[in-house]
Amino acid sequence: MSEISNLAARDLAYGYPARTIGRDVTIALNAGEALALLGPNGGGKTTLLKTLLGLLPPQAGSIMLGQRPLASISLAERARLIAYVPQSHAGTFAFTAVEIVLMGRTAHMGLFGAPSVKDRSVAHAMLERLGIAHLAGQPYTMISGGERQLVLVARALAQEPRFIILDEPTASLDFGNQGKVMRQIKALTGEGLGVLFTSHDPNQALRYADRVALLGEGRVLAAGRTSDVLTQRALAALYSAGVEVLTTPEGRVAFLPG
Amino acid sequence: MTKTSGLRVSGWRGGALAVAALVVCVIIAFVAGRFPVSLSDLVHALWSRLSGQPSGLPASVETVIFNIRGPRVVAAVLCGAALAVAGTAFQGLFRNPLVSPDLLGASSGSALGAVLGIYFSLGIFAIQGLAFVGGLVAVAAVYAVGSAIRAGDKILVLVLTGVVIGSLLGAGIGLIKYLADPYNQLPAMTFWLLGSLAGTDPSDILPLFGPVLVGTIVLFLLRWRMNVMSLPEDEAQALGLATGPLRFAIVAAATLVTAASVAAAGIIGWVGLVVPHLARFLVGPDFGRLLPTAAILGGGYLLLIDTLARTIAPVEIPLGILTAVIGTPFFIWLLAVSHRSWS
Numbered sequence: 001m002s003e004i005s006n007l008a009a010r011d012l013a014y015g016y017p018a019r020t021i022g023r024d025v026t027i028a029l030n031a032g033e034a035l036a037l038l039g040p041n042g043g044g045k046t047t048l049l050k051t052l053l054g055l056l057p058p059q060a061g062s063i064m065l066g067q068r069p070l071a072s073i074s075l076a077e078r079a080r081l082i083a084y085v086p087q088s089h090a091g092t093f094a095f096t097a098v099e100i101v102l103m104g105r106t107a108h109m110g111l112f113g114a115p116s117v118k119d120r121s122v123a124h125a126m127l128e129r130l131g132i133a134h135l136a137g138q139p140y141t142m143i144s145g146g147e148r149q150l151v152l153v154a155r156a157l158a159q160e161p162r163f164i165i166l167d168e169p170t171a172s173l174d175f176g177n178q179g180k181v182m183r184q185i186k187a188l189t190g191e192g193l194g195v196l197f198t199s200h201d202p203n204q205a206l207r208y209a210d211r212v213a214l215l216g217e218g219r220v221l222a223a224g225r226t227s228d229v230l231t232q233r234a235l236a237a238l239y240s241a242g243v244e245v246l247t248t249p250e251g252r253v254a255f256l257p258g
Numbered sequence: 259m260t261k262t263s264g265l266r267v268s269g270w271r272g273g274a275l276a277v278a279a280l281v282v283c284v285i286i287a288f289v290a291g292r293f294p295v296s297l298s299d300l301v302h303a304l305w306s307r308l309s310g311q312p313s314g315l316p317a318s319v320e321t322v323i324f325n326i327r328g329p330r331v332v333a334a335v336l337c338g339a340a341l342a343v344a345g346t347a348f349q350g351l352f353r354n355p356l357v358s359p360d361l362l363g364a365s366s367g368s369a370l371g372a373v374l375g376i377y378f379s380l381g382i383f384a385i386q387g388l389a390f391v392g393g394l395v396a397v398a399a400v401y402a403v404g405s406a407i408r409a410g411d412k413i414l415v416l417v418l419t420g421v422v423i424g425s426l427l428g429a430g431i432g433l434i435k436y437l438a439d440p441y442n443q444l445p446a447m448t449f450w451l452l453g454s455l456a457g458t459d460p461s462d463i464l465p466l467f468g469p470v471l472v473g474t475i476v477l478f479l480l481r482w483r484m485n486v487m488s489l490p491e492d493e494a495q496a497l498g499l500a501t502g503p504l505r506f507a508i509v510a511a512a513t514l515v516t517a518a519s520v521a522a523a524g525i526i527g528w529v530g531l532v533v534p535h536l537a538r539f540l541v542g543p544d545f546g547r548l549l550p551t552a553a554i555l556g557g558g559y560l561l562l563i564d565t566l567a568r569t570i571a572p573v574e575i576p577l578g579i580l581t582a583v584i585g586t587p588f589f590i591w592l593l594a595v596s597h598r599s600w601s
Contacts, residue, residue: 017408053492055492055495055496075499075500077498079496079497083496084492084493084496086490086493092353092355093488093538094542094543095542096542099485099543099544103485103489103497106482106486106497106498106499107497109482111479111480112480114481114482114546
């Protein structure tokens with residue numbers, strides 16, 4: 001398979017059948033970079049992610065995965081190229097963590113298939129890599145929110161994708177786990193994966209993303225290198241709220257809602 | 259896998275336990291009853307069938323084993339397995355441990371078919387045929403209506419459509435019962451609606467075995483995908499599953515086995531709701547182990563119930579009543595000891 005360098009949406013309009021949520025969205029996720037998507041509640045972030053994953057058909061515009069339109073790629077092949085990490089949820093049945101990760105291998109199995117020895121070793125390797133090998137046999141319903149989030153990241157890695165799309169990967173995590181999860185996510189870009197994540201925290205974008213896009217009322221208000229885009233004025237406009245900037249003597253910046 | 263939780267036992271031990279329980283239930287079912295059949299009679303009769311040599315047993319013993327108790331044992335095991343397998347599939351598909359195989363109207367459709375057959379004084383095969391077709395038609399109608407409504411959560415729409423059409427069918431059953439002859443037809447309808455295997459003979463086995471085998475094989479082949487289908491729909495799609503066609507296949511297979519079971523034995527509640535929990539308690543939620551375990555446990559459970567139904571009182575007790583009377587305390591015990599393992 002030829003190298004797929006990016007997942008790119010051009011002039012995209014998206015939403016649900018009777019309701020357009022965003023329009024004129026042009027956004028590209030490149031291999032080997034982390035792109036953060038910031039925006040207020042109800043700004044259309046999750047809907048945009050679902051459209052980029054091909055779970056919702058675009059209402060206008062195009063989505064290309066490398067040279068090919070996303071819609072022309074089968075669900076199974078898509079799952080081998082783009083992985084989705086939803087916000088973690090408790091789940092209905094007490095599958096073990098390793099069973100959840102093995103579900104990431106589904107697109108590598110046949111219609112009537114079941115996990116092979118190779119699938120199992122991939123699943124265990126991904127748990128190992130995220131430092132949660134000890135959770136393998138634990139029921140997914142009984143582990144903590146942070147551990148669940150890491151298991152879902154491991155499941156996405158088990159898909160062996162080129163791109164990973166994460167919906168608020170730190171939403172349900174405590175302070176310590178936020179850093180842990182984000183560092184793992186950032187590390188993936190070093191291996192050539194393209195990572196797109198949404199967040200409520202501009203500081204996360206500042207710290208872990210190479211580029212950032214600001215999404216307000218369904219439009220991209222600004223996009224580009226993190227340090228260029230994330231200014232006090234841009235954030236104040238995006239969230240319609242006051243923003244305070246802290247700068248350390250070394251020149252590092254942090255934002256506070258104010 | 260480093261560690262399993264609580265009371266869950268490892269896969270093969272849970273499976274072995276289930277098989278052992280089924281074998282014990284089968285032996286009890288052949289031996290128990292008013293006509294005495296000993297364990298050695300049973301072994302001799304089975305051996306003579308296998309080897310082709312005369313068993314030397316009285317013809318009446320062979321008749322009881324092969325023509326009376328045998329078909330009933332096979333039918334009870336098949337019906338119990340079918341209901342448990344369908345319940346397991348539906349609980350996974352609808353991501354809800356409170357779901358039973360009649361969620362989409364399979365039982366009400368079958369019941370209306372059977373009650374109509376009794377009302378028009380049709381023969382037993384026509385009644386069973388109508389029950390089978392009624393179950394399939396009801397679920398097909400629910401599925402068609404549910405899919406035609408293009409709003410919101412597809413699964414929720416499907417479930418609500420099932421509930422609504424199910425109560426419409428219930429009204430139809432009520433109407434037929436109201437119109438029926440209260441001395442001949444009404445008792446037959448009531449008896450059928452409570453479930454019974456009393457009239458089972460050898461010719462009933464094939465129409466039951468065929469659909470149950472086909473549906474169960476389809477579900478077993480899809481075992482891994484069914485695990486993934488128990489995730490929220492957008493996640494299952496992002497993992498590469500065509501959820502629409504898969505849902506259709508699972509509903510069709512589960513409905514086939516449910517309708518075959520209801521046509522043969524009438525409405526037997528409870529098995530499809532609770533046996534999947536017991537199976538999950540033993541081997542965990544992975545369908546590759548869960549489906550066979552549920553089938554074996556369901557078969558053994560219904561066989562035990564049917565054996566009690568024909569032995570504990572001078573008259574046959576309807577199966578639907580016994581499954582509830584015996585199952586409810588058992589389920590409450592299971593809830594108390596298993597903590598969260600039903601989930």
